[in-house]
Amino acid sequence: MPQAYEASLAGWGNHPRLRCVVTRPERRRELQRVLDARGTLGRGLGRSYGDAALNDRGTVIDMTGLDRYLAFDEERGELRVEAGASLRQIIDDFAPRGFFPRIVPGTKFVTVGGSIANDVHGKAHHVDGCISESVVDLDLLLADGSVRRCSRDENAELFWATVGGMGLTGLVLAATLRLRRIETTYFRQKAIRVGNLEEMVAALDEHDRQHRYSVAWVDPMAKGERLGRGVLTVGDPASLEDLPAAKRYKARAVSPPSPLVVPLEMPSFALNSTTVRLLDVVIEQMQAGAGALAHYEKFFFPLDFVGEWWRGYGPKGFIQYQFVIPLDDGLRRMRGILERIVASDQVPFLNVLKKFGKANPAPLSFPFEGYTLAIDFPVRPGLGELTRDLDARVLDAGGRLYLGKDSMMDAATMAAMYPRLEEWRAVKKSVDPDGVFTSNLARRVGLA
Numbered sequence: 001m002p003q004a005y006e007a008s009l010a011g012w013g014n015h016p017r018l019r020c021v022v023t024r025p026e027r028r029r030e031l032q033r034v035l036d037a038r039g040t041l042g043r044g045l046g047r048s049y050g051d052a053a054l055n056d057r058g059t060v061i062d063m064t065g066l067d068r069y070l071a072f073d074e075e076r077g078e079l080r081v082e083a084g085a086s087l088r089q090i091i092d093d094f095a096p097r098g099f100f101p102r103i104v105p106g107t108k109f110v111t112v113g114g115s116i117a118n119d120v121h122g123k124a125h126h127v128d129g130c131i132s133e134s135v136v137d138l139d140l141l142l143a144d145g146s147v148r149r150c151s152r153d154e155n156a157e158l159f160w161a162t163v164g165g166m167g168l169t170g171l172v173l174a175a176t177l178r179l180r181r182i183e184t185t186y187f188r189q190k191a192i193r194v195g196n197l198e199e200m201v202a203a204l205d206e207h208d209r210q211h212r213y214s215v216a217w218v219d220p221m222a223k224g225e226r227l228g229r230g231v232l233t234v235g236d237p238a239s240l241e242d243l244p245a246a247k248r249y250k251a252r253a254v255s256p257p258s259p260l261v262v263p264l265e266m267p268s269f270a271l272n273s274t275t276v277r278l279l280d281v282v283i284e285q286m287q288a289g290a291g292a293l294a295h296y297e298k299f300f301f302p303l304d305f306v307g308e309w310w311r312g313y314g315p316k317g318f319i320q321y322q323f324v325i326p327l328d329d330g331l332r333r334m335r336g337i338l339e340r341i342v343a344s345d346q347v348p349f350l351n352v353l354k355k356f357g358k359a360n361p362a363p364l365s366f367p368f369e370g371y372t373l374a375i376d377f378p379v380r381p382g383l384g385e386l387t388r389d390l391d392a393r394v395l396d397a398g399g400r401l402y403l404g405k406d407s408m409m410d411a412a413t414m415a416a417m418y419p420r421l422e423e424w425r426a427v428k429k430s431v432d433p434d435g436v437f438t439s440n441l442a443r444r445v446g447l448a
């Protein structure tokens, strides 16, 4: 039986930070015994930004001790793995053998279970969809201690309620993931500078048809005619012939851990409009000046280069505000939202814009066909007022927020943004009538 201990936990944004009772089982059979009827939550690597993986004064089960490979079907490229395994671990072990996760978010330090609970998306959503597209099946530990295998054909309703279900239907114990065959761990890429939002949207529309991966950095400070200016980066997997001779003998190289870590929390005043402007110049140069060939580490996970970088935002932490709005009238709506942000006295940083493809059948999965923007804001007085105003604009545009990033939205906004919430609640009630699985996010937005 694993020891339980009290710990101060936060998501990646370090806001909020709460005391939880943590256990870290290493065997499946231990899990039944640590389920706490007064409220339990699974947690992966804590890369959700807000309170999705927090349970104030309640039990949090750290799933990272369950990280074993259970089976690998090389012919089909299907890996059966425990839910606490990280994408980093899978890449390190399987990329040299010619396999890579089909969908990866902007960090590799996420677990399989956490990625399923948020139904994470990557730079290829318009082609590949979310991680659920690559989940063949999953084993779910329910509140009554039983285990149910879920897939598109077996317990399908529960499968779709678990995908994007924020850990609230049960604990994902293991999943079968379909991996992608790769010739190399490199990507061909191209950076396109764009002068304003109209050009950015036109560039996304044009290049998404030609490339598997696309993502844009948008200058968070640009105003007026330059509003929405930035750099669009598009790319595709590199074949062996695409590599220069010197790289071919190590075509499927994986990267060693980065030695760089932000050692201390920066003071709150360190990130202000002047320092952000300076950092933005550096980021823009890096984006625009990127070479034609990039290793997956730089291509998918540039932010992983510096460990614990959340400390750079200071002790009060930060939020990431990510929303999606429909394509229809999307340009005008996006312009209104960006104008509101630049006119505020907050300090927006690291704006990332993407175009999503079609939604999948999961009632709480975030992406649908539209434009998505993610913006970091250090937590400062007045931020709540701004996000409430942005929520209203996103809602009015027919859009919604990403629960995996959120820490501010209220239950009424949630219900309005996710019209299939009742459908999800009915499935939750059928498998967890007493609400054993809960979290701060669940209680805040009405999922508990």
Ligand SMILES: Cc1cc2nc3c(=O)[nH]c(=O)nc-3n(C[C@H](O)[C@H](O)[C@H](O)COP(=O)(O)OP(=O)(O)OC[C@H]3O[C@@H](n4cnc5c(N)ncnc54)[C@H](O)[C@@H]3O)c2cc1C
Residues within 6 Å of the ligand: 012, 041, 042, 043, 044, 045, 046, 047, 048, 049, 052, 053, 063, 083, 084, 104, 105, 106, 107, 109, 110, 111, 112, 113, 114, 115, 116, 117, 118, 119, 120, 121, 122, 123, 166, 167, 168, 170, 171, 172, 173, 303, 404, 405, 439
């Ligand atoms: C730098 C950075 C870049 C990112 N880029 C993207 C991106 O491009 N796209 C994107 O979609 N997301 C992105 N994210 C968010 C991140 O991918 C998700 O929040 C992911 O779910 C985190 O996984 P985790 O293992 O850390 O889960 P945690 O944050 O620990 O938990 C997330 C949720 O999963 C639940 N959970 C965890 N394990 C289990 C389990 N075994 N069974 C049931 N529920 C479980 C938790 O209860 C919680 O609700 C990014 C995050 C960072 C820090």
